[in-house]
Amino acid sequence: MQHVVLNGGSQVSIESAPDPTPDPGEVVLRMRCSALCGSEMKDYYRKGVANSNDGHEAVGVVETIGPDVTRVAVGDRVGISAVAGCGRRDCEPCNHGQSTWCSDFQIFTGAHAELFKTSETACLQVPEHIFDDIAVLLTGDGLGVPYHTGQKLGDTSNRTIAIFGAGPVGLSNIMVQHFYGARVIAIDISEYRLEQARLLGADTLIDARNADAVAKVHEWSSGGVDIAIECAGNPKTLKQCFDAVRPNGIVMINGEQSAVELSPSEDFIRRDITAIGSWYYQIGEYPSMLKLYQDGLPLEDLISHRMPFTDAAEGFALMAKGESAKVILEYPQS
Numbered sequence: 001m002q003h004v005v006l007n008g009g010s011q012v013s014i015e016s017a018p019d020p021t022p023d024p025g026e027v028v029l030r031m032r033c034s035a036l037c038g039s040e041m042k043d044y045y046r047k048g049v050a051n052s053n054d055g056h057e058a059v060g061v062v063e064t065i066g067p068d069v070t071r072v073a074v075g076d077r078v079g080i081s082a083v084a085g086c087g088r089r090d091c092e093p094c095n096h097g098q099s100t101w102c103s104d105f106q107i108f109t110g111a112h113a114e115l116f117k118t119s120e121t122a123c124l125q126v127p128e129h130i131f132d133d134i135a136v137l138l139t140g141d142g143l144g145v146p147y148h149t150g151q152k153l154g155d156t157s158n159r160t161i162a163i164f165g166a167g168p169v170g171l172s173n174i175m176v177q178h179f180y181g182a183r184v185i186a187i188d189i190s191e192y193r194l195e196q197a198r199l200l201g202a203d204t205l206i207d208a209r210n211a212d213a214v215a216k217v218h219e220w221s222s223g224g225v226d227i228a229i230e231c232a233g234n235p236k237t238l239k240q241c242f243d244a245v246r247p248n249g250i251v252m253i254n255g256e257q258s259a260v261e262l263s264p265s266e267d268f269i270r271r272d273i274t275a276i277g278s279w280y281y282q283i284g285e286y287p288s289m290l291k292l293y294q295d296g297l298p299l300e301d302l303i304s305h306r307m308p309f310t311d312a313a314e315g316f317a318l319m320a321k322g323e324s325a326k327v328i329l330e331y332p333q334s
């Protein structure tokens with residue numbers, strides 16, 4: 001099979017690899033399409049990376065199944081959750097569809113490929129009328145991250161939300177929160193992405209290259225927003241989220257990052273601030289995510305580019321320049 005390989009230093013190539021074979025409980029999918037995720041950009045840039053394929057948002061058709069597979073059959077069209085719970089009957093989180101809370105979960109990567117191996121517990125059946133590219137967003141980070149985030153925030157209609165970072169995760173939060181009826185302010189440093197934010201429903205845009213983002217948020221919201229969502233994965237923007245919310249506000253953290261300096265007194269206690277982490281989504285949420293799409297969430301607006309997987313280098317370059325929302329790679333169908 002052919003697959004996409006990141007070699008670090010912004011180098012991407014298409015290479016041959018042996019066809020994967022499924023172990024017990026695993027399946028191999030013939031890919032229909034996969035989506036690029038912002039989390040892959042670390043390996044894209046990092047020097048010294050060899051042979052990386054972190055693709056984890058995908059839709060395909062089950063081609064072969066390993067021993068003991070009971071949940072999917074050859075020929076099923078499925079979307080995949082990047083996080084596969086153990087699926088054992090005696091695992092409480094898995095029994096409740098809380099795959100990311102399973103203590104034995106596995107993450108399968110390598111989905112930018114003609115064939116992709118994953119666990120049967122990661123496979124989600126896609127209704128026939130849903131197109132492949134929509135299904136990738138429905139079962140991946142595209143809708144998964146903002147949906148799970150929205151579940152943690154509760155009813156946000158008429159609330160003010162500042163979204164720091166309008167990459168794919170920020171844009172998807174803008175789309176979902178606008179759909180829920182929140183008033184959204186988007187902050188980024190890319191003109192392209194701010195325009196995407198506007199198209200997805202942001203009420204106000206701030207270009208942080210030429211404005212004090214926190215001061216502008218305070219001005220717009222008369223003293224601070226109800227909620228700030230960190231989607232840039234940057235210590236500076238996380239700190240700005242704490243400064244942008246009103247007393248008793250909520251800081252929601254989506255952007256992965258390591259240690260950040262925060263003051264318990266100044267950032268939390270004396271202003272009654274609540275900070276919440278939210279990771280990915282859980283397979284038990286999939287039926288409600290499907291319903292949200294069927295209720296009219298304009299998921300297709302999140303896709304900025306579709307291209308053959310052999311053009312992956314161009315897709316990653318667009319992501320690097322901040323000139324894309326979701327980029328979809330397509331695979332030939334025989």
Ligand SMILES: [Zn+2]
Nearest residue numbers: 037038039141
């Ligand atoms: Zn991801």
Ligand SMILES: [Zn+2]
Nearest residue numbers: 086091094102
């Ligand atoms: Zn489990």
